[in-house]
Amino acid sequence: MFKKTLLAVSTALGVMASAVVAVEPIEGDFWLQEVNAGNLPPVSERMPSIPLVPDLKLRGRELGTPGGTLRTMVTRAKDVRQMVVYGYARLVGYNERYEIVPDILESLENENDIKFTLRLRPGHKWSDGNPFTSEDFRYWWEDVANNEMLSPAGPIDFLRVEGELPTVTFPDAHTVIYEWHKPNPVFLQKLAEARPPFIYRPSHFLKALHADYADEETLSEALYEARVRSWAALHNRSDNMYKFDNPDLPTLQPWMLATKDGKSRFLFVRNPYYHRVDPNGVQLPYIDVVEMQVVAPGLVAAKANAGEVDLQARGLDFKDTAILKKGENSGKYTTLLWGNGTASQIAIYPNLNYNDDLWRETMRDVRFRRALSLGINRKIINKGLYFGLAKQGGMTVLPVSPFYREKNSQAWADYDIEQANALLDDMGLTERDKEGTRLLPDGRPMWIVVETAGERQEVENALQIIIDNWKDLGIKLLMRPLERDILRNRVYSGETMAAVWFGWDNGIPHSYTSPDFVAPWQQEFFAWPKWGQYHQTSGDAGEPPDLAAAVRLNDLAHEWSQAYSTVDRAVIWQEMIDIHAENVFAIGLLNNAPQPVVVSNRLRNVPEKAIWAWSPGAHFGVYRVDEFFFDE
Structure with a gap:
């Protein structure tokens, strides 16, 4: 019993x-x-x-x-x-x-x-x-x-x-x-x-393909039949x-x-x-x-x-909702709208490891990233793309997470052209060309090339709105769609100035969640690919973090891995989330976009x-x- x-x-x-x-x-x-x-x-x-x-x-x-x-x-x-x-x-x-x-x-x-x-x-x-x-x-x-x-x-x-x-x-x-x-x-x-x-x-199944257990003659026959050269290749394939x-x-x-x-x-x-x-x-x-x-x-x-x-x-986006709703009666189905678990449906990642020295220095200035974020009209994007059903805000965790703070969601996320221009002026970027585009200290116009995977229409629609928004900052946005693998390789090598992707996959972390994706530990976070490579290869590739906020995130992630209590890990998580909100490493636009x-x-x-x-x-x-x- x-x-x-x-x-x-x-x-x-x-x-x-x-x-x-x-x-x-x-x-x-x-x-x-x-x-x-x-x-x-x-x-x-x-x-x-x-x-x-x-x-x-x-x-x-x-x-x-x-x-x-x-x-x-x-x-x-x-x-x-x-x-x-x-x-x-x-x-x-x-x-x-x-x-x-x-x-x-x-x-x-x-x-x-x-x-x-x-x-x-x-x-x-x-x-x-x-x-x-x-x-x-x-x-x-x-x-x-x-x-x-x-x-x-x-x-x-x-x-x-x-x-x-x-x-x-x-x-x-x-x-x-x-x-x-x-x-x-x-x-x-x-x-x-x-x-x-x-x-x-399943050891009983795989031992027949393992050299330490299998009969040599039987294993040789299996290799011949599978057209592979080694038992290890056959084992791994199976x-x-x-x-x-x-x-x-x-x-x-x-x-x-x-x-x-x-x-x-x-x-x-x-x-x-x-x-x-x-x-x-x-x-x-x-x-x-x-x-x-x-x-x-x-x-x-x-x-x-x-x-x-x-x-x-899978394979459905919010833009498909209208056609899905139309087919409900004849198709005998219902279209539900779930929330989305990513930290941001669309996020712009200025590449802090960009190969151009002057642009890299500019993008590492937090005033620049804050200005770009303040210069985006998220309300218009939300209405145009999601009929106002998403939540506007910067990239942070979702309300389901215990580390959610409303002030982090709204940090540098209001549409405030005046404040954005003041931040850029404070950086000394006051010179403009005859078209009104701000100039870098070396005289180059401030053209930001934002690369995308070319897979989501909503991304291109959002960027079209931001193109008009950033004109008011004296910044010209150029959009470049690429294939996904090409985009990633360019980001990882430092060839991409800025890229668009989703926010963190896990927008609902808890104290037990590894903070590796909010620390400079992964090249997959497009804001710091080379810092991530440095961690992922134990220093054999990439660059060590040299920005104070990123170094602090690195230290906190190590502290979390050594902490013994849930409370200590929660405190560490909260500080890391707060650092991201203040530093705008990724410029989030919207979250909780409905998933059909x-x-x-x-x-x-x-x-x-x-x-x-x-x-x-x-x-x-x-x-x-x-x-x-x-x-x-």
Whole structure:
């Protein structure tokens, strides 16, 4: 008999446990024929002895009925990986309040972020019926992550604390322990990400491809058949659990890939060994099959309008809302408008590492960045692009985050041409040419070239408005659309003066969230690519930060990684957010721009109000697509 377990958290020892209730699993129709034929065990033998039973009523969800095929679309064949994102089966994952809770794990003990004891569910199995045990963790750690052939750079970075790798032990079949000498506060957060680091592998499957385990002759035949030269290449190709492109690779996700060598249409069928069951004993997921069609980017809205999907948000923008609304009756769907989890829907990044010395010095003057921000009429952009439904403001965290401050959202974000011009005059940029354009100290006109990925019409529309706004500052904006990869390479090399991108992917950080993306640690933050390169390569490339505010952010990020308490980490986070608001490293325009979500009228348990976010949230994942069901 299962007994009820409550979540307990203490200061010294944090114990996270899944709620355990007594249920008798019920065999569904989908696998019944296979069970009757003796090809598959009954559901009572397929489930863990302690399955995860979500409290649907507590979360306002309906108890569902299994069955049906859910149709959705992607724009590239490689985006079958979205099924790992949407499926969102993780060792630990976020709930809808963005708390980290056990999922695949039965429970987890956290001792001051130094020692993590992971406890697996007894009887849990991979999708092919083989046991999921600590051997799968040991195999990854010893035979993959620490094997030079498979992982030349060694274990992934989030497992290093000031260069130190953990001690990893496997006391029994259902226990795995990670331990460091200093705190690793990002450990759980990384495990819960949309793209998680899979610190386990189906060892029973992959050992047949590993030189330390496989029969040499059999392995040689496999290499010949796969047309690869080394066992390591074959192993790595077969082993990518995030790409989700190998139907033979066992999985723990709610659905498993059933299409081999697909190009335009992929099918995913329910995992018969999935570890979640509803309070009535019905094994999740409710939906039997997910059909993922690959279409051209420009056709997503049109096909959704024609009623050819049951659930779709990816590939849809707010500009598509009108056509989607028109098709609701004939397409038998509803268009929901969710909030957006990015810190800013559109942000301009002056490149503080730009290769031109004089322009770099100019852009590093905070008065210049503040003036550019004050010179933007966000209200007009909001009305023109989003009918006033977005929130105007600079780039900062969203109100859902505990670090949100209204003053940070409004810092240097009012439309104030007079103050903007005063800041530029105060910098000594008072000389102008005959057209009224301000001049740099060397006599060059102040023309700012803003490069874009050329993928979003809303970006070009916003920049057209800003072109007129900045004329009043004596600054000429030139827009240059590029391909995404070309844009990134130009930014990273310092060739781009300024670029447009989204704001931070994670606009709702908490104290447990790693602040690496608000520190000068990532080249992906277009304001300081070379500072990010310096950190990411341990000084082998890029430049060390040499701007006082950036140096302070760098120091704070290190302090956060060494802090022992949630309170200390929260204080650090707040200071970092405040520094960004005052320094305007990225000029945010709007946030909370509505994200259209097309939902079939037959599909249940899809939240009407929600946040569309990659991190944290895994887009649909945090809302548990395995609990969605068709009412017929």
